[in-house]
Amino acid sequence: MKLRVPTKLGFKNPKHIGELEVGNDYTGGYWETYAYNWFSGL
Amino acid sequence: MDDAVALFNPQRLAREYPESAITRPFPFNSFYTPNSPDKAPIIDPVSYRLNVTGLVDDTSDWTLARLYALPRVTQITRHICIEGWSAVGKWSGVRFSDFLRGVGVDLRAKYVTFRCDDQYTTSIWRPRSTRKRSWLSGSTTACCRANMDFR
Numbered sequence: 001m002k003l004r005v006p007t008k009l010g011f012k013n014p015k016h017i018g019e020l021e022v023g024n025d026y027t028g029g030y031w032e033t034y035a036y037n038w039f040s041g042l
Numbered sequence: 043m044d045d046a047v048a049l050f051n052p053q054r055l056a057r058e059y060p061e062s063a064i065t066r067p068f069p070f071n072s073f074y075t076p077n078s079p080d081k082a083p084i085i086d087p088v089s090y091r092l093n094v095t096g097l098v099d100d101t102s103d104w105t106l107a108r109l110y111a112l113p114r115v116t117q118i119t120r121h122i123c124i125e126g127w128s129a130v131g132k133w134s135g136v137r138f139s140d141f142l143r144g145v146g147v148d149l150r151a152k153y154v155t156f157r158c159d160d161q162y163t164t165s166i167w168r169p170r171s172t173r174k175r176s177w178l179s180g181s182t183t184a185c186c187r188a189n190m191d192f193r
Binding site: 001002003004005006007008009010011012014015016017018019020021022023024025026027028029030031032038040042 | 056071073083085090091093094095096097109117120121122133135147151152154155156157158159162163164167168
């Protein structure tokens, strides 16, 4: 299962999705912990 | 708040390409090393469940059959990697905004977080998730195989 968002960089297009959670708390992500830009729009 | 949020025009959709523009082979890329599809998780399509949690009315699990029963759309768009390469690919699946509205997403919620079977995670704006061209694509391994079939 993949989310395809063509308006964002590839690392914002997760694959092998097992869970999606809707919430109000910022959760960031894997690359975001290495200071990659969270929004990463094109 | 990211400046790009204000700069970005939410009415503009990503450019689409003809079938002839699809990149073959389509590159495989992973967050882990070495970068190889051999390390990609093997998902059993029968037991696979997509868990939907948090601020939605319907938190029931999704089987592949249930997902496949949703209206499907296809896009041929350019996947652009932060590493500097790009490739045109073809993806099919349910429009993500339709999916979220279908499970009764809280339209005041800020984020959608994705947790993956290879332990990857990322998150996006919930408001942007109602854009027309964000799609939950394909199936589990079948989807990845399909992408890899571009090779």
